Amino acid sequence: MTVPAYSDDLALATRLADAADALTTARFRALDLAVSAKPDRTPVTDADTAVEDAIREILSTERPGDTVAGEERGGTAGSEGRAWVIDPIDGTKNFLRGVPVWATLIALVEDGTPVVGMISAPLLGRRWWAARGEGAHLRDAAGERRMSVSKVATLGDAYLSTTDLNSWTEYHSREKYLALTEACWESRAFGDFWSHCLVAEGAMDVAAECIVNPWDVAAAQVIVTEAGGRFTDLSGAETYEGGSALSTNGLLHDEALAVLRRQ
Structure with missing residues (x-):
């Protein structure tokens, strides 16, 4: 049996998402949430930075040769080699307002092309993931299933x-x-x-x-x-x-x- 090319990376992305979910759910609607503004006036919370730091720490151990590029701590993926591209909380404005539509986004980019994607939205109870050549999948309250796009033609x-x-x-x-x-x-x-x-x-x-x-x-x-x-x-x-x-x-x-x- 052939092992999928990105199975280890997808398993690692799952671990990263689990770690992120633990942090974000603990800080959602927290009364002591610390908020600041970036130069472009978009908000950033202590949860954003904590999640990115936690992901970077795991990657430094598990994939020390890979580059990491994140929204809060910087870095670029480049066009060669492997890079993990991280958005610790996509939907920070929703997170701040108590709207449960936000997620942690994790991608592995190889030679400039995304090859693994993981999106976890714990307050929606949904997680989406994919790896190149292995299809796309969703887990929600109804269970886990493979996804496919619609057939609408106009x-x-x-x-x-x-x-x-x-x-x-x-x-x-x-x-x-x-x-x-x-x-x-x-x-x-x-x-x-x-x-x-x-x-x-x-x-x-x-x-x-x-x-x-x-x-x-x-x-x-x-x-x-x-x-x-x-x-x-x-x-x-x-x-x-x-x-x-x-x-x-x-x-x-x-x-x-x-x-x-x-x-």
């Missing part, structure tokens, strides 16, 4: 999840946001990691974000593609480093890009 029948209109106005295009939402059957704003995970599950057909960082979407890229979907930036480049993100069931991708490219 945007007019599609369920879209996207982000705040003000962000599109500031960083991309208000007109293109409206064009995409109007081209689809329905639109929602689940936001952040959840939009892309729902595409991988087949619950959503399209997810679009006008501004992201690499740690926001590295894990999502491999999860969506292993579920049979397609992941690019808004220009169509197949990268997690393009500063934006578009994930679809694959059937709708070119049509969505065409809408976003219209003048």
Whole structure:
């Protein structure tokens, strides 16, 4: 029997997610939660830094030769070698407000391509993961199952999840946001990691974000593609480093890009 190429890395990602969940759930709604602002005015909590530090400590023992790039402590993945790309809490604003939609995102990037992705949202009771060539999986209250994207074939029948209109106005295009939402059957704003995970599950057909960082979407890229979907930036480049993100069931991708490219 052939052992999957990334089985050890996926097992390690599971351990990292377990350690992160223990810390985040203990600090969620904590009265003494310490909050500060980064230079871009986005919030960071003591839980964010504690999770990233804990993950880095485990990786320093288990994968001392790998690079680590995280939202809070810095670092870059590069285009060669192995790097773990970490977002300790994706959805920090939700975490601060007591909204249970946040997750720890863990990706292994090999020679510039995400090959393992782990997204754990403990307050939602959901965890998504994938490894290259091994499919994408979900564990929730109903148990564990392999995921696959939807079969919706036209945007007019599609369920879209996207982000705040003000962000599109500031960083991309208000007109293109409206064009995409109007081209689809329905639109929602689940936001952040959840939009892309729902595409991988087949619950959503399209997810679009006008501004992201690499740690926001590295894990999502491999999860969506292993579920049979397609992941690019808004220009169509197949990268997690393009500063934006578009994930679809694959059937709708070119049509969505065409809408976003219209003048």
